[in-house]
Every structure is written in C-alpha cells, then in structure tokens.
Amino acid sequence: MTSYPTRMGDGHAVEMSTDELRCDILAGTEDAADRGRIPALSQEEQDYLLDLFSYPGKIVGVQPGNEVVLTDDGSVNALYGAQSSSGVGVPLSRELAIRVYERAFCMDTMEVGHPDYSFKPVKPIVSLEQQCLESVLSSTIIPIYYGAMPNLALYAKPDGPFGNPADLLPQGKISEARAAQEEAAQALTRDMVYVGRKMAEVGADGFNFDTTASAGDAEFMATLQAVEELAKTTELSIEVGMAAEFVLGMHGQVTYDGVRLAGLYPHEQLKLVEKAGAHLFGPVVNTNTRRSSAWNVSRAVTFVKACSEAASIPIHANVGIGVGGVPMCETPPTSMVTRASVAMVEIARVDGL
Amino acid sequence: MGAGDPFGMPVSHALASGMGGIRTAGDLVARMQLHRKMRLPEAKRYVADRLKVAQSDLSDEVAMRELREELDLGVVTSMVGGAKALAAKARIGRLLDVRVPSVEILKQKIGVS
Amino acid sequence: MTENDILEAAKQAVVAADEEKAIEVARQAVALGLDPLRVINEGFTPGMRQVGDLFERGTMFLPEVIIASEAMVAAVAILEENLPAEQKEKQAGIAVLGTIEGDVHDIGKGIVATLMRVYGFKVHDLGRDVPLQRFVDEAKSSGAQLVGSSALMTTTMVGQKQLEKLLKEAGIREQVKTMVGGAVVTQYWADKIGADAYAENAQEAVAKALELVEG
Numbered sequence: 001m002t003s004y005p006t007r008m009g010d011g012h013a014v015e016m017s018t019d020e021l022r023c024d025i026l027a028g029t030e031d032a033a034d035r036g037r038i039p040a041l042s043q044e045e046q047d048y049l050l051d052l053f054s055y056p057g058k059i060v061g062v063q064p065g066n067e068v069v070l071t072d073d074g075s076v077n078a079l080y081g082a083q084s085s086s087g088v089g090v091p092l093s094r095e096l097a098i099r100v101y102e103r104a105f106c107m108d109t110m111e112v113g114h115p116d117y118s119f120k121p122v123k124p125i126v127s128l129e130q131q132c133l134e135s136v137l138s139s140t141i142i143p144i145y146y147g148a149m150p151n152l153a154l155y156a157k158p159d160g161p162f163g164n165p166a167d168l169l170p171q172g173k174i175s176e177a178r179a180a181q182e183e184a185a186q187a188l189t190r191d192m193v194y195v196g197r198k199m200a201e202v203g204a205d206g207f208n209f210d211t212t213a214s215a216g217d218a219e220f221m222a223t224l225q226a227v228e229e230l231a232k233t234t235e236l237s238i239e240v241g242m243a244a245e246f247v248l249g250m251h252g253q254v255t256y257d258g259v260r261l262a263g264l265y266p267h268e269q270l271k272l273v274e275k276a277g278a279h280l281f282g283p284v285v286n287t288n289t290r291r292s293s294a295w296n297v298s299r300a301v302t303f304v305k306a307c308s309e310a311a312s313i314p315i316h317a318n319v320g321i322g323v324g325g326v327p328m329c330e331t332p333p334t335s336m337v338t339r340a341s342v343a344m345v346e347i348a349r350v351d352g353l
Numbered sequence: 354m355g356a357g358d359p360f361g362m363p364v365s366h367a368l369a370s371g372m373g374g375i376r377t378a379g380d381l382v383a384r385m386q387l388h389r390k391m392r393l394p395e396a397k398r399y400v401a402d403r404l405k406v407a408q409s410d411l412s413d414e415v416a417m418r419e420l421r422e423e424l425d426l427g428v429v430t431s432m433v434g435g436a437k438a439l440a441a442k443a444r445i446g447r448l449l450d451v452r453v454p455s456v457e458i459l460k461q462k463i464g465v466s
Numbered sequence: 467m468t469e470n471d472i473l474e475a476a477k478q479a480v481v482a483a484d485e486e487k488a489i490e491v492a493r494q495a496v497a498l499g500l501d502p503l504r505v506i507n508e509g510f511t512p513g514m515r516q517v518g519d520l521f522e523r524g525t526m527f528l529p530e531v532i533i534a535s536e537a538m539v540a541a542v543a544i545l546e547e548n549l550p551a552e553q554k555e556k557q558a559g560i561a562v563l564g565t566i567e568g569d570v571h572d573i574g575k576g577i578v579a580t581l582m583r584v585y586g587f588k589v590h591d592l593g594r595d596v597p598l599q600r601f602v603d604e605a606k607s608s609g610a611q612l613v614g615s616s617a618l619m620t621t622t623m624v625g626q627k628q629l630e631k632l633l634k635e636a637g638i639r640e641q642v643k644t645m646v647g648g649a650v651v652t653q654y655w656a657d658k659i660g661a662d663a664y665a666e667n668a669q670e671a672v673a674k675a676l677e678l679v680e681g
Contacts, residue, residue: 009652010652010653010654010655012654035523035524059365059368059369060369061368061369061370062369062370064409064412065408065409065412066370067370067371067372067373067379067411067412068370068371068372068393069371069372069379069382069383069386069393069396070354070363070366070367070371070372070374070379071354071383072354072363073354073355074356075354075356075359075362075363078356078357078358078359078362079359087358088358088359101359101363102374102375103375103429105359105363105364105367105374106367106371106373106374106375106376106377106379106429107363107367107371107374107379108371108372108373108374108379108380108382108383109380109383109387137439137455138438138439138455139438140438141375141380141426141427141437141438141441141442141445142374142375142379142380142383143380143383143384143387144455153570153571153573159570165528165576166573166575166576166577167576169528169529169532169576169580170532170576170579170580170583170591172532172536174529174532174533177529178529200454202455202458203454203455203456203457203458204454205384205387205388205453205454205455206387214573215573216528216573217527235452235454237387237388245524246523246524247524248524248527248528248573249524249526249527249528249529249530250527250528250529250573251527251529252527252528252529252530253529262524262527263524263525263526263527264524265524279386279387279388279390280386280387280390288666289652289653289654289666290652290653290666311392312390312392313390313392314386314390314391314392314393314396318354318355319354319355319366320354320355320356320357320362321355321356321357321361321362322649322650323355324355326355326357326362328649328650328652329652330357330358330620331357331358331361332357332358332361332362332365333361334360334361334365337357337361337362337365337366337369338365338366338368338369338370341365341366341369341370342369342370344370345370350393351386351392351393351396352383352386352393353354353366353370353371
C-alpha cells in the first residue's frame with residue numbers, strides 16, 4: 001500500500017496511507033464541526049485536502065491568481081531573537097529587520113513591536129516606540145502596524161495591582177476573582193487606547209491587538225472596548241488577532257454588546273470584532289501535537305472557513321507555529337507550512353494570512 | 354501569520370500563497386484591506402482597475418516590476434532615482450485614492466495640502 | 467428512588483453546579499444506606515469528569531467549574547462521614563506544581579492546580595518563575611508523589627530537563643512521578659527528557675495525574 005511522508009502536530013515525521021489520511025481529514029473536520037456547531041467540509045473539500053497531503057512534492061502553492069495578503073505579527077523580532085518567536089540570532093535593529101522583511105522576504109505588511117510585546121510595558125517607553133515607528137515609516141513602502149499583546153495577566157499580582165484570579169479562584173473567591181478581572185480590564189483598556197493614540201499621532205497605518213484573550217474573556221472585553229474607542233477617534237486600521245480557538249472563561253459572565261464572551265468560537269468572535277469597528281480579524285485554531293497534520297489542517301480550515309463565510313471584514317488566519325494546522329515546533333517543516341497555507345486560501349477562502 | 358523562524362514561517366507562506374509585497378502589488382492590495390476594510394476579491398478588483406491591469410497581473414512579478422517602475426511606485430530592486438519610502442507611499446496613496454497617515458503628516462510638516 | 471436514580475442525580479447536581487442539590491442527593495444516599503464510595507465514584511466523580519469535558523470544549527467556564535467542585539466537595543464530605551474509618555483520610559495524592567524559572571505564564575498551570583484539587587489532590591502550587599531547586603525542596607518536604615512543571619517558552623522548557631536531573635541528584639526521582647505541560651511542550655519532549663507524562667490540556671493533566679498515582 002502506498003504511504004506518504006507527512007508530519008504529526010509536534011513536527012515529527014510519519015508515514016500515512018491514503019486511507020489513514022482520508023480518515024484523519026474526516027475526523028478533523030468533524031471535530032471542528034461538533035465543537036463549533038458549524039458545517040463540516042464537503043466531500044469535495046476533503047478530497048482536495050487528500051490530494052494536498054498525498055501530493056509527492058515537498059512544498060505546494062496556491063493556484064496563480066489566488067494569492068493572498070500577508071500580515072505579519074511579531075516577526076520583526078524574529079531575526080534577532082524573541083523568546084517565543086524563534087529568533088535566529090542575527091543582530092539587526094528593528095528598523096533594519098523590517099526593511100529585510102519588506103525587500104528580501106517580500107511581505108505585504110509589517111509590524112513594529114517591542115521585544116516585550118505587551119501593551120503594559122510599552123506605555124512607559126511609548127516615545128521610544130513612537131520614534132522607532134517614525135523611523136520605519138520614513139524608510140518603507142508597505143503598510144506598517146504597531147502591535148503588541150493585551151496580556152491582561154500583567155495587571156494581576158505580582159506583576160500588577162489587581163488580585164490574581166489564578167490565586168483567588170482555587171480559594172473559591174469567585175466574586176473577588178471576577179471583580180479583580182473587571183478592574184484589571186479597565187486599566188488594560190486605558191493603556192491600549194493610550195498606546196494606540198500615540199501610534200496614530202506618528203502615522204501608523206494600523207494597530208494590531210495580538211493574541212487577544214490569552215487571559216480569557218475579561219481580556220477580550222477590554223480589547224473590544226479599546227478597539228471601539230480607537231476606531232471612533234483615530235484613522236488607525238485595527239487588526240484583532242486571537243490567542244486560541246475559543247475564549248477561555250476565566251470570568252464567565254462578561255459581555256460585549258449583550259453577548260457573553262466566554263466560550264465563543266472564531267465565527268462568533270468575529271461578529272463582535274466587526275461590531276467594535278475593527279478592520280481585520282485573525283482567527284486562531286490550536287494545533288493538537290498528537291494528531292497528524294492532515295487532521296489538524298482539516299480541523300483548522302473548517303473553523304476558519306465558517307469564520308470567513310460569516311465575515312464582512314478581511315480575515316487573516318493565524319498560521320504560525322502551533323496554530324492554523326502548522327506543527328508546534330520551532331522550525332516548522334516547510335512541507336506542512338505550505339500545505340496549511342494552501343488549504344487556508346483554497347478552502348477557507350481567507351483574505352490573508 | 355504567526356511566530357516561527359523566518360525561513361520556516363514567513364518565507365514558506367510567501368512562496369506558497371503570498372501576493373509578493375513590493376515585488377508585485379501586494380502592498381497595494383493590503384492598503385485597500387487596511388484602509389477600506391475591503392475583502393480580498395474587492396481589494397484586488399479595485400487595485401487592478403486603478404492600475405488598468407488584469408487581476409491576474411497583480412501577483413505577476415514581471416508585469417508588476419515593469420508597471421511599478423513606469424508609475425514610479427517604488428520597486429523591490431534598488432534603483433537609482435526611483436521613488437522610495439514616503440515618496441513612493443505618496444504616489445501609491447494618490448493612485449489608490451487613500452490617505453496614507455505618514456504621508457499626511459509629512460504634508461502637514463512641509464505645508465503642502 | 468433507586469440507586470441508579472441517586473447516581474444520576476449526583477452526576478447532574480455537579481454538572482449543574484448546584485451545591486444544595488448535591489448535598490440533598492448525598493443525604494438521600496446515606497438515608498437509603500447506599501455504599502458512600504460507590505456514590506462518590508459512580509455518581510459525583512463522573513459528574514465532575516463531565517464538567518471537565520465541558521470546560522475543555524469551552525462550554526463551561528472556570529468559575530462554574532469551581533462552583534461545581536465546591537458542590538462536589540460539600541456532597542462528598544457528607545458521604546465521607548459514613549465511610550469506614552480507614553477510607554476517610556484518603557486523598558488522591560500530593561502534587562507539587564509550578565512554572566519554570568524565567569517564565570511568568572501562570573494561567574494554564576493555575577487551571578491544572580484547580581482541577582487537581584477538585585479531584586482530591588493536595589496541591590502545593592509554587593506559582594510562576596519558580597527556581598528549579600524549589601521544586602525539589604518542596605517535593606522532599608511535602609512527600610509529594612507528583613512533580614508537575616509548566617513551560618510556555620522554548621527557552622524555559624529546557625528547565626524541565628534540568629529538573630529531571632536535579633530530582634535524580636537529590637535521590638528522589640524514583641519516589642516521584644513527573645509531568646510536563648505548557649504551550650511549547652509535546653509528548654516527544656516529555657519522552658526525550660524522561661518525564662513520566664505529558665498532558666495537552668488541564669482535563670487530561672488530571673486524568674494522567676490520577677493514572678500515575680494509582681499506578
């Protein structure tokens with residue numbers, strides 16, 4: 001029986017037969033459909049994925065004419081070395097790194113981001129960040145975002161002044177944990193709006209909220225409120241990228257526009273992001289390291305397709321390490337990255353990555 | 354896109370499915386998504402109309418390299434005398450009829466409307 | 467009410483995070499003379515397992531999980547009063563948990579700690595940014611059967627490998643089982659460093675922890 005070299009979700013090589021690939025593609029899409037209460041991929045779409053994973057070439061590409069826009073988040077630090085961005089140790093300034101990405105890697109947009117990459121630490125050094133952005137804007141052609149993570153956890157003890165839900169919840173102090181998150185969320189919104197306005201002042205094309213809701217539903221609420229304020233009061237193009245496929249219910253009761261935020265899946269998150277006034281949405285689907293790439297890509301594409309179909313703004317799916325069907329390893333195999341890339345474009349019909 | 358080493362992540366996506374940035378018309382299509390919330394088909398249609406080319410030309414490296422040079426929109430290879438950085442963005446903004454914030458700030462500073 | 471009705475009611479009371487109902491069911495079970503251990507194991511515990519599944523799917527949220535666990539704890543306390551003396555003090559095990567030094571990510575590990583407490587573990591949660599030697603010292607002083615470490619960054623996951631070495635050097639590696647987790651951690655990594663288990667999410671971490679301590 002013919003078998004094909006492929007990868008597991010942790011990046012390790014494995015061989016799978018046609019039947020095994022077909023079964024995993026079906027299981028992946030059914031899992032997404034069940035969890036998200038969305039349609040599974042059609043037989044034709046599953047067959048397309050089977051062709052993709054049994055294609056003998058190492059890398060694959062979209063049909064000419066179907067190319068999409070690439071927005072980049074955080075990679076400005078990846079030439080030098082950010083701990084979570086697989087930096088390769090080339091000691092370039094951020095300004096030079098962005099020019100390399102623009103002119104050598106041919107990115108469609110880029111982002112200035114601080115190595116700490118959270119809004120809270122950016123606030124006290126915002127003028128430094130503004131000057132870096134000014135320098136980049138005066139030497140590049142492509143649209144430039146300023147971006148960072150909302151990271152509500154930095155507002156909880158010991159890093160911030162508010163109670164830590166990770167301490168309060170196990171003690172059964174549920175109302176205290178909820179109140180602490182609500183207070184922290186207000187402080188976070190203030191900081192994000194402050195930084196956003198500062199970046200608008202120096203001419204940023206866009207402002208990116210990256211890994212939104214990493215600390216749960218209260219962080220998502222804080223972000224949506226900041227988006228709403230910045231959309232009303234600045235010319236910034238706003239991107240909201242998520243942290244995970246569903247919003248973690250650390251609070252459980254916070255709402256936006258009357259909708260409870262905890263437990264929302266990408267196609268539901270999108271509607272609130274649109275309502276808040278954002279210009280782009282970046283859905284995330286987590287990779288399961290113990291399932292095959294075929295299973296993970298099929299599952300991720302099912303979620304993102306539902307999101308894309310529901311959208312009135314551009315959808316730029318997250319396809320970095322450990323998300324969007326890409327294996328969870330520091331040097332993601334090009335064979336699987338390109339397959340995830342093509343599946344997102346040709347099946348999920350994303351507007352960008 | 355997301356995190357990852359430059360070869361494995363952005364370069365792989367750029368080869369598999371990226372528009373090509375200033376090597377083609379990727380930055381122009383991106384601007385329409387960013388500034389006008391246009392979804393991809395609409396953004397491509399808009400840019401193709403403005404450039405008076407077929408949509409399929411937007412990611413054609415050869416066609417767009419020539420057109421960008423002709424319209425002086427900034428090209429990927431180094432070219433003496435060609436529009437660069439803010440000058441290129443100003444020309445792109447005028448071509449697409451979008452406000453490029455950094456160009457607007459420059460205009461204010463030098464008193465040009 | 468039959469025994470099966472009681473078991474189902476116990477399960478539903480926990481899933482509904484209804485403490486009053488859970489207590490009422492526990493009292494009914496005692497009044498009917500049912501085996502308290504069976505009611506715990508086949509009624510309340512499956513209920514808590516379902517709570518974990520719902521949490522993992524994003525349809526039940528952490529505060530509700532806590533309330534559900536409190537409902538279970540209150541009901542189990544009533545049933546435990548009627549257990550034979552030798553079973554009363556039984557706990558699932560003692561666990562030391564923490565996020566590796568240099569890593570300030572706390573949320574996932576905090577959820578694991580919470581769920582493990584729910585399932586009867588005595589948890590020594592060392593928090594985040596924990597020096598490796600502290601894991602070893604706490605495991606020794608608490609008599610832990612489990613040492614769990616979390617790492618969210620590729621630069622801190624190497625600490626999990628060093629922790630295995632430190633536990634060996636301290637002469638307690640054979641007495642404890644080790645678990646690793648966190649966004650960048652995989653089964654391959656766990657196998658490579660010689661950890662006893664890896665879990666993809668909090669619910670799985672509890673299931674693996676129970677398997678490890680039950681041998």
